[in-house]
Structure formats: C-alpha cells, structure tokens
Amino acid sequence: MRHRKYPFIVGFLFLPVLLYTVLVIWPYIQTFGYSLTDWSGVSPSMNFVGFKNYTALLHDDIFMTALGHNLLLIVLLPVVTIVLALFFAFMLNVGGRGGTGGIQGVRGAGFYKVVFFFPQVLSVAILAVLFEAVYRSDGGGLLNGVLIKLGLENAQQPILWLSDPDLVFWCILAVLIWSGVGFYLVMFSAAMQSIPKDIYEAALLDGSGRGQTFFKITIPLLWDTIQTAWVYLAIAAMDAFALVSTMTPPAGIYGGGPNHRSEVLATYLMRNFLPFGKAGYACAMGVVIFFITLILSVVSLRVTRRERIEY
Amino acid sequence: MGSAIEYNRRDIFKRAAAITVLAAGGGSLLAACAGGTGSSSDSKSASPGGGSASNPFGVKASDPLDVVIFKGGYGDDYAKDFEAIYTKDYAGAKISHLGTTDIAGKLQPRFNAGSPPDVVDNSGASQLKLDVLAKNNQLTELTPLLDAPYLDDPTKKVRDVLLPGTLDAGTIDGKVWSLNYVYTVFGLWYSNKLFQEKGWTPPKTWDDFITLCGTIKAAGIAPFAHQGKYPYYANYTIMDLIAKQGGTELFKRLDACDPTAWDDPAVKAGISAFYEIMDKDYLLPGTNGMTHTESQTAWCQGKAAFIPSGSWLENEMIKITPADFDMAFLPVPALAGDKMGPTTLRAGAGEPFIVPKQAKNNAGGLEFLRIMLTKEASGKFAAAANSLTVLKDGVGADVVLKPGTKSSSAALTAAGTNTFYYTYPDVQTEFDTALQAATADLCAKRIGPDQWIAQAKAAASKVKPA
Known part of the structure; x- marks a missing residue:
C-alpha cells in the first residue's frame, strides 16, 4: 500500500499548497521582480534596471538608520518583553506562598491575568490613539500632566515625547512592550500550567526559594515556548510599522521622525512606495527586509535549540 | 491639499492596522495588490474629435460615468448634486459614485490594471501624487477642457471664468493635469x-x-x-x-x-x-x-x-x-x-480633480469638470462646505458667509491679482x-x-x- 500513500497526502495538501503559492509565494517572487525595475507604483509600465535599487540602498543613510533602529528593536523588544512576561507569569502561577503548602500564584492572580491581557484585545489603532493621549506634548497629556502636577517639569517647557528626537524611539519601544507583555504572559502561563505540580512541590520540599525554582525549573521546562516567543517578537520588531507611522511626526507621510529618529524599515518602505512614487526601490527594501527576517528566524531557532526535556 | 489631510487621520489608523497585518511577514506582501498586467498602449484619446459646440468632448449618454470622490471635510454630497446635473444633460447615463477617504488604496490597483475611473477627486492624505501620475502618463491633459465653451455663457472659454492661480497647482512643465476646485487662502x-x-x-x-x-x-x-x-x-x-x-x-x-x-x-x-x-x-x-x-x-x-x-x-x-x-x-x-x-498673499486651488488617461469615458470625465464650474454647481458646493470655489464670483448673494470666510475673501479682494502659490508640496x-x-x-x-x-x-x- 505504500505507493498509494503519496497521492493520498498530495490530495489533501493540494488546495492549501495552491493557496499558499498564489497568495504568499507568488507575491514574494513578484516583489523580487519589481525590485529590479524603476516601477513608479501607479503605472503598468516600468524599465528593468538590474541591481541598481540594491546598490542605491547601500548608500542610503536613512535606510541604514532605519535598519539600525530595527536591529536595536530586535535586541531590546524580545529580551524585555520575555523577561517581564516570564516574571509576571511566574508570579501569577507559582509565585505565591499559600499557607496550605500548595503551589499557587500570588493573591488575585486570576484578576491580574485578565488585566494583563487587556492590551492584547485592543487593536493597534486604539493603542495609537490611547498613547497619543498619554504622550501628548502639553499639560493635557497623561505623562506631562502628572509630571507638571508633581512639580517635576515646567509647564512652559513640557517634554515633547514623540516629537523629541532623543525620546521618540523609547516611547515607541515602551508601547510595543506594554502591548506585548500580556499575550506572552498568557502564553507562558499556559505552558507553566502544563508543568506537573509535583516537580515544584519536590523543589519546595528540598528548600528551594522562588528564584531557584524559577531559574532551575521553570525556565528549562519552558524553553520551547520562550523560543517561539523570541521568533514572534523578533518578527514584530522587524515591523513596528503601525505604531511608528501613526504616532510619530511628520504625520500623514508615515511618520518616522523627528529627523528619522524613529524611522523603521517598514515606514521608510511605505514612504518610498506611495508618496515618493519609488515603488521599485521600495520593493528592493521589501526583499531586504524579507531576507533579514528569514535569517533572523533561522538563526534564533538554531542558537536557542536545546535538548528537549521530557516530562 | 492640506484641507483634505486633516480629515482622515482615523482612516490612516485603519489602514495602518491593515497594513501591519500585511507587513508582518516582512513587507513583501505589499506586492500582492500590485498589478502590472494592464496595457499602457491604445489608451483613449484625450480630445475626441466628434464634438459640437454644445457637446465639445462628444459625450455619449449611453456611456456610464465612474466617479470617485474624496470624502473628507467637504463630504461627497455635493458631487451627487453634480452627478444629478450630469444625468439631466445626458439622460440615461449610468453613474457609479464612490465616496472614500482611501484614494490610493482604492485606486492604485485600478491604475495598475489599466482601468481607472473617469473622474477622481484626488485629495486627502492618501491621494495619488500628481507628479508621479503625470510622469507616468496616466492623466488626461486638460487643455481641451480649458478651451471648451463655458456652460453658463458659451461666448467665454472655461479658462476665462477661473480665479487667478487656479491652474498653478495642477500644472507641471506647462501642462495642466488637474483642475483644483476649492479656492484656498493661506x-x-x-x-x-x-x-x-x-x-x-x-x-x-x-x-x-x-x-x-x-x-x-x-x-x-x-x-x-x-x-x-x-x-x-x-x-x-x-x-x-x-x-x-x-x-x-x-x-x-x-x-x-x-x-x-x-x-x-x-x-x-x-x-x-x-x-x-x-x-x-x-x-x-x-x-x-x-x-x-x-x-x-x-x-x-x-x-x-x-x-x-x-x-x-x-x-x-x-x-x-x-x-x-x-x-x-x-x-x-x-x-x-x-x-x-x-x-500679497498665498492663494491657490485645492481638491484636485483629475481625469485618468485610461478612463473608459474620458469625454464624460471632462464634461463632469465643465459642469462643476457652472454657477449652479459652485453655489451648491459653497453652501455645503463653507468654502469658495475657483469660479470667479462663484457664490451668489444668497449664500451667507461665515466670519472667517468673509475675512479671507476680503483679504483676497485687497490682494487682487497679487497672489502666489507654491506647487512644490x-x-x-x-x-x-x-x-x-x-x-x-x-x-x-x-x-x-x-x-x-x-x-x-x-x-x-x-x-x-x-
């Protein structure tokens, strides 16, 4: 019967593979094709220019700045988000020390879990509006309002947050982390709940504290989940388009400012693609982003690969 | 024009959210909506020959008209009034009307596929850039419209009834690519x-x-x-x-x-x-x-x-x-x-209306623009949007102006012909x-x-x- 197996499998896979090819693979190939042209984005006609777009990218300072920001995000976003999410998940699931001796989270863990998950429910558009109010540049903003009331800043010289070149990147990073932690908290919580309680109880009986339990038991047993989170977050860090383009100045042309200090590859790509009419050049950026994302995913999966622990 | 940009920020968020989903995999998916299959040749001629004095572009009532309007601060109801005038003149013309804030999102695929609408109010934050469209030979040059007889008074040409500087914003290298309809003072x-x-x-x-x-x-x-x-x-x-x-x-x-x-x-x-x-x-x-x-x-x-x-x-x-x-x-x-x-002040026309070159009813698009410049249409616009159109004396005495509009039109009168308008934006x-x-x-x-x-x-x- 063996020779009948493959037609059977192919029969099932035909439709998904076809859809995947048409809707994912083919556009990727098209993008690569367009990246070799001077396509304007609004006309069916274009000229082949070879690798000119790619060599131009190498000499494009703004592209390099944007790439730098994405790489910085790739380093910071996963680390901070995962550390925070792990810490909170641990506290919510096994961090408590009830009098009964059982393993449980801190008091009110169920409530906190819901609260932490809230940001995940909000669409990115609402996030942008919400944080524009938080970062508002006069006393009407949440941060400035509080700082002024506390007497920590002069109402005549409010901090500009998103319009301050030295702060804008960190403001965006903070929103990304704020909105991400909840999801990974729930993900890690679910994984932690599948760890048998007796392992924790045994550790407890052996006199291990919270810290030791966390590093010697929780982390190794969660490694697969952490690895997945890492790849997701790295991909999110390569993007960051929605927040940067909606929250940072100059508004209306995909943000990225002031002075490209919050520029990411996706915003620079879109500005070239639509307002500047350099769609071919933008496609070249798209191809570069694609390969960077691909390489990062492969590398992070390889580097973090460890022996799987069966339990 | 700036007037448009302010109104659709909510729409930017919506689009941004949608694009995030697309861009998550690395932005390459953007090309999924790109076309390149349309042909750029054998486009309709900009000025069909078969015109008469009353119908200079040779509009056929049997041809449907496809109108896309930027639905920003001025809304799109005024355009429906214009369309009603059009069907009155060309009885039976089937009009498809789309009011949207997402001009680029709706129209870029259509331009790429070689089947754009017949007339577009190309405004707002996601407008298609005029320079890019013009450079790529996607627009009808509007000289035939400007030299056509004016509807309210056929002894005049259309270009004679426009306020000074109206055409500046739509002109690139001496060619007129858009008719900007709203007169703005800065x-x-x-x-x-x-x-x-x-x-x-x-x-x-x-x-x-x-x-x-x-x-x-x-x-x-x-x-x-x-x-x-x-x-x-x-x-x-x-x-x-x-x-x-x-x-x-x-x-x-x-x-x-x-x-x-x-x-x-x-x-x-x-x-x-x-x-x-x-x-x-x-x-x-x-x-x-x-x-x-x-x-x-x-x-x-x-x-x-x-x-x-x-x-x-x-x-x-x-x-x-x-x-x-x-x-x-x-x-x-x-x-x-x-x-x-x-x-002297900066004054010029905003809300650029364009007629795509590949439009199926090119003549109808030009005729629509000609209708827009009648006193009837201009008055309807002024009443709906508290704004002046590019038509000289385009607002009748019956339209009451708000203080700001009154003040700016007084400044405009004082300036006379001493106006200038930057086109670089x-x-x-x-x-x-x-x-x-x-x-x-x-x-x-x-x-x-x-x-x-x-x-x-x-x-x-x-x-x-x-």
Missing part, C-alpha cells in the same frame, strides 16, 4: 473678539507682529501656535515671508527647486524673522508636538493668539469654535524691504518632506536659521530636473 488666523477685548491691532508689518507678540505674552496668552506634527503648516508662514521678501523671481526659483535660490539674502531674512518667534519664546508650550486638532483646539480655546493655516480652518473647526469667536484672517505680515506688496514630495523635517527642527530650536537654509538647499539639490 496666512495667519486670530480671534477678532479676543483682539478687540484686549485692544490689540492686527499687525501690518513683521516688526509690529513681533512687538504685539510681546504684548500678548505679557497678557498671559501664548502668541503663536502651530501644528507641530504636521510641520508644513509652519512652512506656510516661513515660505510666505521668504516669497514676499524676495519677490516673484525668487519665488519661482524656490518653487522650481533651484538650489542656488536658497543663497539669496531674502531667504536668510525670511527665516531669521520667523526664528524670532522661537528666539523670544513666543510659541505655545508643547505646540511642537501637537497634531492639527490639538493645536487648533487650543487656539480656539484662546490659549494662543495666532495660528497658521489655510481657509479650510473655519469649516474644520466649526464644531469647536465658540459662537462669538469671530474668526479673522491676516496675510503674513510684511518684512522691511519686501519686494511684494503687504497685501504637490509636485516635489521628497523635497517637501525634507523641508518639513528642517522646519520641525527649527521650531524646536534644534537648528538655527543657517542650518535650516543649508538643509533646504541640500534637499533642493537632490531634486532631479524634470
């Missing part, structure tokens, strides 16, 4: 009520302006606000100061992105004059980080005295403006040694973006006038001659 705005209460006189010269700013600040009100997240508003003041100082010849060189124009002493004089606002700390605190809504609301609440904007401001803020605010317009005050007169997007960045830095005092000039000059040098 300058500074203030509350006449506030000024009368405090006994302040609207300044005629920049020196008076700066002195008055000192008085205003002493009264506990911020003298000047601007829409910091959209730095092009501040450029309305800066570039007008420079144009008036340097005269028509310099204005033309600046607008044409001639890098050497930035070496002119008038540029230094203009930007240094503007920089006094920063130097003397006359800005509304936080205004450098504000959106148009935030800053204009603060201004309506009396927290700031002056704000730069175009004449769409009144209609835009109509719900927030106090009833007795008495909005008033002031042309950018004159500098000592100006080559243009003190009443419409046709040199990349240069404009760089200039906005420089202005944002200047307003935040991160750079001074000299560096601003250097950055502007560098950006102009990068513009490729067309």
Whole structure:
C-alpha cells in the first residue's frame, strides 16, 4: 500500500499548497521582480534596471538608520518583553506562598491575568490613539500632566515625547512592550500550567526559594515556548510599522521622525512606495527586509535549540 | 491639499492596522495588490474629435460615468448634486459614485490594471501624487477642457471664468493635469473678539507682529501656535515671508527647486524673522508636538493668539469654535524691504480633480469638470462646505458667509491679482518632506536659521530636473 500513500497526502495538501503559492509565494517572487525595475507604483509600465535599487540602498543613510533602529528593536523588544512576561507569569502561577503548602500564584492572580491581557484585545489603532493621549506634548497629556502636577517639569517647557528626537524611539519601544507583555504572559502561563505540580512541590520540599525554582525549573521546562516567543517578537520588531507611522511626526507621510529618529524599515518602505512614487526601490527594501527576517528566524531557532526535556 | 489631510487621520489608523497585518511577514506582501498586467498602449484619446459646440468632448449618454470622490471635510454630497446635473444633460447615463477617504488604496490597483475611473477627486492624505501620475502618463491633459465653451455663457472659454492661480497647482512643465476646485487662502488666523477685548491691532508689518507678540505674552496668552506634527503648516508662514521678501523671481526659483535660490539674502531674512518667534519664546508650550486638532483646539480655546493655516480652518473647526469667536484672517505680515506688496498673499486651488488617461469615458470625465464650474454647481458646493470655489464670483448673494470666510475673501479682494502659490508640496514630495523635517527642527530650536537654509538647499539639490 505504500505507493498509494503519496497521492493520498498530495490530495489533501493540494488546495492549501495552491493557496499558499498564489497568495504568499507568488507575491514574494513578484516583489523580487519589481525590485529590479524603476516601477513608479501607479503605472503598468516600468524599465528593468538590474541591481541598481540594491546598490542605491547601500548608500542610503536613512535606510541604514532605519535598519539600525530595527536591529536595536530586535535586541531590546524580545529580551524585555520575555523577561517581564516570564516574571509576571511566574508570579501569577507559582509565585505565591499559600499557607496550605500548595503551589499557587500570588493573591488575585486570576484578576491580574485578565488585566494583563487587556492590551492584547485592543487593536493597534486604539493603542495609537490611547498613547497619543498619554504622550501628548502639553499639560493635557497623561505623562506631562502628572509630571507638571508633581512639580517635576515646567509647564512652559513640557517634554515633547514623540516629537523629541532623543525620546521618540523609547516611547515607541515602551508601547510595543506594554502591548506585548500580556499575550506572552498568557502564553507562558499556559505552558507553566502544563508543568506537573509535583516537580515544584519536590523543589519546595528540598528548600528551594522562588528564584531557584524559577531559574532551575521553570525556565528549562519552558524553553520551547520562550523560543517561539523570541521568533514572534523578533518578527514584530522587524515591523513596528503601525505604531511608528501613526504616532510619530511628520504625520500623514508615515511618520518616522523627528529627523528619522524613529524611522523603521517598514515606514521608510511605505514612504518610498506611495508618496515618493519609488515603488521599485521600495520593493528592493521589501526583499531586504524579507531576507533579514528569514535569517533572523533561522538563526534564533538554531542558537536557542536545546535538548528537549521530557516530562 | 492640506484641507483634505486633516480629515482622515482615523482612516490612516485603519489602514495602518491593515497594513501591519500585511507587513508582518516582512513587507513583501505589499506586492500582492500590485498589478502590472494592464496595457499602457491604445489608451483613449484625450480630445475626441466628434464634438459640437454644445457637446465639445462628444459625450455619449449611453456611456456610464465612474466617479470617485474624496470624502473628507467637504463630504461627497455635493458631487451627487453634480452627478444629478450630469444625468439631466445626458439622460440615461449610468453613474457609479464612490465616496472614500482611501484614494490610493482604492485606486492604485485600478491604475495598475489599466482601468481607472473617469473622474477622481484626488485629495486627502492618501491621494495619488500628481507628479508621479503625470510622469507616468496616466492623466488626461486638460487643455481641451480649458478651451471648451463655458456652460453658463458659451461666448467665454472655461479658462476665462477661473480665479487667478487656479491652474498653478495642477500644472507641471506647462501642462495642466488637474483642475483644483476649492479656492484656498493661506496666512495667519486670530480671534477678532479676543483682539478687540484686549485692544490689540492686527499687525501690518513683521516688526509690529513681533512687538504685539510681546504684548500678548505679557497678557498671559501664548502668541503663536502651530501644528507641530504636521510641520508644513509652519512652512506656510516661513515660505510666505521668504516669497514676499524676495519677490516673484525668487519665488519661482524656490518653487522650481533651484538650489542656488536658497543663497539669496531674502531667504536668510525670511527665516531669521520667523526664528524670532522661537528666539523670544513666543510659541505655545508643547505646540511642537501637537497634531492639527490639538493645536487648533487650543487656539480656539484662546490659549494662543495666532495660528497658521489655510481657509479650510473655519469649516474644520466649526464644531469647536465658540459662537462669538469671530474668526479673522491676516496675510503674513510684511518684512522691511519686501519686494511684494503687504497685501500679497498665498492663494491657490485645492481638491484636485483629475481625469485618468485610461478612463473608459474620458469625454464624460471632462464634461463632469465643465459642469462643476457652472454657477449652479459652485453655489451648491459653497453652501455645503463653507468654502469658495475657483469660479470667479462663484457664490451668489444668497449664500451667507461665515466670519472667517468673509475675512479671507476680503483679504483676497485687497490682494487682487497679487497672489502666489507654491506647487512644490504637490509636485516635489521628497523635497517637501525634507523641508518639513528642517522646519520641525527649527521650531524646536534644534537648528538655527543657517542650518535650516543649508538643509533646504541640500534637499533642493537632490531634486532631479524634470
């Protein structure tokens, strides 16, 4: 019967593979094709220019700045988000020390879990509006309002947050982390709940504290989940388009400012693609982003690969 | 035009959210909507031969008309009125109407597929850029329309009934690609009520302006606000100061992105004059980080005295403006040694209407534009949108104007033919973006006038001659 197996499998896979090819693979190939042209984005006609777009990218300072920001995000976003999410998940699931001796989270863990998950429910558009109010540049903003009331800043010289070149990147990073932690908290919580309680109880009986339990038991047993989170977050860090383009100045042309200090590859790509009419050049950026994302995913999966622990 | 940009920020968010989903995998999916299958050849001729005096473009009532309208601050109901007039003239014409804020999203695929609509109000933050469309041979040149007989009075040509400067914004290298329909005046705005209460006189010269700013600040009100997240508003003041100082010849060189124009002493004089606002700390605190809504609301609440904007401001803020605010317009005050007169102001036409070259009912598109310029259509627009159209004397006595519109049309009358209009924001997007960045830095005092000039000059040098 063996020779009948493959037609059977192919029969099932035909439709998904076809859809995947048409809707994912083919556009990727098209993008690569367009990246070799001077396509304007609004006309069916274009000229082949070879690798000119790619060599131009190498000499494009703004592209390099944007790439730098994405790489910085790739380093910071996963680390901070995962550390925070792990810490909170641990506290919510096994961090408590009830009098009964059982393993449980801190008091009110169920409530906190819901609260932490809230940001995940909000669409990115609402996030942008919400944080524009938080970062508002006069006393009407949440941060400035509080700082002024506390007497920590002069109402005549409010901090500009998103319009301050030295702060804008960190403001965006903070929103990304704020909105991400909840999801990974729930993900890690679910994984932690599948760890048998007796392992924790045994550790407890052996006199291990919270810290030791966390590093010697929780982390190794969660490694697969952490690895997945890492790849997701790295991909999110390569993007960051929605927040940067909606929250940072100059508004209306995909943000990225002031002075490209919050520029990411996706915003620079879109500005070239639509307002500047350099769609071919933008496609070249798209191809570069694609390969960077691909390489990062492969590398992070390889580097973090460890022996799987069966339990 | 700016008027449009403010209205659809919500839409930007929506699109951004959608694009995030697409871009998650690395942005490459963007190409999924791209086409390239349409043919660029055998397009319809721009000026069909079979025209008569009453039907110069040879419109056939049997041809359907496909209209796409930017549904921003002016809505799209006015266009439905125009369509009704069209079907009255061409009985039985089937009209498909789309009102949208997402012009690029809806139309880019259609342009790429070679099947664009017949007439488009190409406005708003996601408008398709005129320079890009024109360079790629996607638009009908509008000379046949301009030379066609005017509907209300066939002894005149269409081009004779337009306000001065109407065609400037839609003209690239001598060819007219768009008919901009709304006439907009640019300058500074203030509350006449506030000024009368405090006994302040609207300044005629920049020196008076700066002195008055000192008085205003002493009264506990911020003298000047601007829409910091959209730095092009501040450029309305800066570039007008420079144009008036340097005269028509310099204005033309600046607008044409001639890098050497930035070496002119008038540029230094203009930007240094503007920089006094920063130097003397006359800005509304936080205004450098504000959106148009935030800053204009603060201004309506009396927290700031002056704000730069175009004449769409009144209609835009109509719900927030106090009833007795008495909005008033002031042309950018004159500098000592100006080559243009003190009443000269920036005025031009916005809401660009285009007729795509590949449109199936090209003639119908042109005819639609001709209908728009009738007194009937113009009056309908003015009543619906509190704004003037490009038609000379286009508003009948029966239309009552709001104070701001009244004030700006009085300023326009005083200016007469002394108006100018920069086209670089419409046709040199990349240069404009760089200039906005420089202005944002200047307003935040991160750079001074000299560096601003250097950055502007560098950006102009990068513009490729067309």
